[in-house]
Amino acid sequence: MSGGRTPAELEPPAELGAPDRRPPLERLVRRDDLARTLAPFVELGEGEAVDGLAVFDRDGLRYVQVGGGPMQRWEQLPPEALDALRRVGARDFRIGEHLFAIRPCFAGADRVGSFLISSARERVSAGSGEGSLAALADALTGVVGAVLQAGFATWVTSEMHLAASESNYRALQQRNAELERAVAHLREVDQLKSNFLATVSHELRTPLTSIIGFSEMLAKGIAGPLNEEQTEYAKTILDRGEELLRLITQILEMSKMELGTMRLQLEPNALADVVGRAFSAATIPAERARVHLIHELDSELPNVLIDSDKVQQVLVNLISNAIKFNHAAGEVIVRAELAPMRRPFEEDFFGEEAADALRVSVSDTGIGIPSDQLGRIFDAFYQVDSSSTREHGGAGLGLSIVRKLIEAHGGEVWAESIIGVGTTFHFTLPIAEQPIPKIA
């Protein structure tokens, strides 16, 4: 017996999603429609002695009934009939003068109701009897089933639409709030950039050329000999002037990239050559900061299909950062290996992706970057230390340019860092399909 159930044993349906809910009959088919569909079968079945058809819902309540007979007084029927509806009794049974057949009705995966057919016993012709009534019941259940199935498809589609749009609506609201914050942030950044670009115009470069030119003449003693201290001052003016010029050039470059006017000249190149050129450009600042530049490049590495000037610029930017944020006697190491084009993903259960690119890494032994800042360092004008008393200069454009250049090559750039131990920047470059004969 299954009578001994306690409420705790009934699994609570919890929050059922649309695919799991059982639709009520009235959502699947309208009463009138179902009655109209069934009515002809009673008339047709007159000779077969069918005198009533009914559909009951899951709780055993009558939903639709056509024809006459005992079905009209269903509530007063003996317990066999009610048991059959509750699925504990026989599916085909007789009560007094009447034969009954009961069949479950499904919609999707769930039983949504029962179909019942009744026939006056004395009118059933000899030789057919219960068998033919059962066959008729099966056939008609098929018809009702098809109607319910169609209703179910419509119902579940609309439920899914509803549920999906509700959840999309919530997601949208959240996105809207995020977007509003983002817009405020963007306005701020945009303002910052406009200010910057406004200041760095031709007006700024013109006087700068004079400063650089005249301080160079002074330092070289063209305007007459200077003592050691004076020469030192003039040289400082010259150095600083050039630094300023570089900054301005970077900013103009950045705006050029944002306008989308950058063109790449892609050619097969040996990475070692490009790294070599970047190292020689960084030798002087490295020596000044007493930082060692090291490259660990395998001679077997394939060529990359790149614009070598642009990638050199990427390397110079990363290496000079690595020097700038290093400590004395620190190291800057450039490595490269075959790897997938895209940065590593949090999930790698299905294995490594195909290594169809070269991953170049620039590591330093410097101060490191807090992990919550790693995602933002590639934003234009972003500085990890943006206080006015910060130790290191710059416009916050170097990494932003790096990202733009690498993405233009179809690669990705990202960083890893441990505070106090160092930072490693990785970027990927496409491999040149065919090896190019080496030019000496």
Add this chain to the structure above:
Amino acid sequence: MVYIDIQHREVTLKLVYYGPALSGKTTNLQQLHQRMVNHAGSELVSLDTRDDRTLFFDLLPLEFETQGGFKIRLKLFTVPGQVIHNATRKIVLQGADGVAFIADSRVGQTRSNNESFADLKHNLREHGLSFSDIALVIQFNKRDLPGIRSDAEVKKIATKGKEPVFTAVAIDGHGVAETFMGLAALSWAKLEAKFNFSERFGVTHADFMSRIGELFEGGGAA
């Protein structure tokens, strides 16, 4: 979540086919349906597809009775694989007892497999579940295509997790039944451990599995 109806002596299990777009989830269900075509109550419901891509889900309901008249119903769902349909995926995944992750064997699809796997993890977490709460099996589909992971590689990946791994060519029906049986067996074992069906209702694991096996017999697939 399994739905147990004590009054009607009925248990309903929800099994979901998950995976990246175009990995063959619907194909798996279609093949299962084809092989079980003679069984009542197993009508494949396919909803709203556009260009043969699943928009909402496909549903294959199965039903059988075990010894002692205990009724088991299985609801097999697929989710839409495309990234943008995450809302639908989450709704369908809700309350799943078992998940079959259908992966594309091609090396070039590694990223989408990984992304979908992470997406599954994430969506389960949103329902307050982890891999250990549900039955999970993995199918490497499309074994007939070029550029796939070798059997040795698949074996190596299989050893990384404790999930059973199957290989398949769903379009030809290879491995489809095996994956389904594996999923059903594991789902039942998980629920058995939790609800103790054999003691409470006298339904044993062996009985359950032999009924599942019967679904395939005489189903037209010789």
